[in-house]
Amino acid sequence: MKKMIINGGKTLKGDVFIGGAKNSTVALIPAAILSHTPVVLESVPRIQDVDNLMSLLMDMNVTSDFEQTTLTIDPTNIELRPLPHGKIKSLRASYYFMGALLGRFGRASVAFPGGDDIGPRPIDQHFKGMECLGAKVENIAGEIVVSAPKEGLKGAHITLDMTSVGATVNIILAAVTATGKTVLENAAKEPEIIDLATFLNNMGAKIRGAGTDTIRIEGVEKLEAKNAHTIIPDRIEAGTYLSLAACIGDGVCLHNIISEHLDSFLAKVEAMGVNMDVNEDSIYVYPSGDLSMIQVKTMPYPGFATDLQQPITPLLISAKSGEGVVIDTIYPKRVKHIRELNKMGAKIKVENDIILIHPGSKLTGAEVVADEIRAGASLMLAGLMADGQTVIHNADNILRGYDCVEEKLRLLGADVTVYEDE
Incomplete structure (x- = not known):
């Protein structure tokens, strides 16, 4: 297995080219x-x-x-x-x-x-x-x-x-x-x-x-x-990088996207207060001001994708006001990332498979485990946001689903390295 080491707290900027789905x-x-x-x-x-x-x-x-x-x-x-x-x-x-x-x-x-x-x-x-x-x-x-x-x-x-x-x-x-x-x-x-x-x-x-x-x-x-x-562009990869850009970006442009495939996701991040220019095949995400919490409920397409409920969670953590709620109607038990995010200082509870996110969290680096692909993406985003060093074990799960992720993050200015986990 591999591990991903992230030295977080760096502002990210530049261009990301989304791979095939x-x-x-x-x-x-x-x-x-x-x-x-x-x-x-x-x-x-x-x-x-x-x-x-x-x-x-x-x-x-x-x-x-x-x-x-x-x-x-x-x-x-x-x-x-x-x-x-x-x-x-x-x-x-x-x-x-x-x-x-x-x-x-x-x-x-x-x-x-x-x-x-x-x-x-x-x-x-x-x-x-x-x-x-x-x-x-x-x-x-x-x-x-x-x-x-x-x-x-x-x-x-x-x-x-x-x-x-x-x-x-x-x-x-x-x-x-x-x-x-x-x-x-x-x-x-x-x-x-x-x-x-x-x-x-x-x-x-x-x-x-x-x-x-x-x-x-x-x-x-x-x-x-x-x-x-x-192959069509990966809407889940696009949503993941968009969340990252809204969390800690200083101007990030996503290329090779089909914006209509992201309609339900874009509606939610816009409701939070994320400022974007949405074009047919690209999205430019401006630096974010104070964001507001929202409620997310996953549904079959064209509803909010279950694969994006975990990548949007770090963005919800960064919100300054309100209470965040995530309800996954597709896979209600998809909550293992919450335990790991709480190790980093997040204020999140799970009650009857409903994720409740409280504002005011300050994330710090920790050793965490990626149980699956999208949980790993959530931890990766949290690690990039956090102060200090985050070590993500089972990082193979991230590599299973994200194209050239180490290279793409580095091009944005992130301090990320993937090693064999001994």
Whole structure:
């Protein structure tokens, strides 16, 4: 594991270029194995999850090459093999290989996924969708084995019991080569779903309605990549740096963003009193004056993203008046960062899974632990705000989700170094 050492209290200034969306990338890489020709992805973030997925591709005899921000994947000699338990446990998005392998081979054998510990994240909706398509789902010695009938998967009318990004992705991947029409109701509407559908459609898929709650898929026999696909900018990374800029920035400009993907987040920071110039593909954040507390309630897109409730918490800590409230309706147990922030001097309580933030905190450096990606981002921002030195253990979790984060922070003037944690 790695640790991040931050000497905080420095004012940050300059430009940040946002990378491709992590949550798109981890779906697009498994989706690439549906292609019968090489795939080129542009604007790929340099994060550990990409390295982990490339390792899983290698286990299926799929070659890949990552140069700068371009990832080339050649699945033409892919082989159906059970995926190693250890690697599957390293990231939750590995379960997208379940839908992709089912769509490509009519069978998948995948260990139960791992990933961040942010509370219960059942995958029964994934299984429900695949069973509607005709697949048989079995748990054999802790391994998920999904198999299509001899005649193959057939399109179906599927209604998710609850909106789920993961289930929406997996059902699309399985249905895109199924015979006939699939209608998916109560589908997730996130921009990353639209990005996946765009990628697949450019390979010959017939997907309509991505970005709405009803997605229609006409199955096709074969997918072939012809042109490179550019991944959308990462709205979570953008929101994280925007929070940082509002906390301790002396003029920070975020580049390569899609502002409409951040509408709910921007509305909240504007309500706090953050002064910004919002353009189509950039946001300039002015130095902040006195900020006011707000209430944040996470919701499925286009609501406030659960992945941004932790990165906005240090910004709330910096507010001078009012009481801050954070309610996560997606993952109510996503509160482990609060204990670590309180070690640094924050005045935060958790009551019945509701986060209550009191003004007047003065943060000082401490030794803390990043339990997962966004908790790590919250601690990183707090460390940059704090007086003295902060040591973040398990910093691999930050590196899993944030593109070239050490380099980007240094370019803004931060004193940040990542080491192996002995």
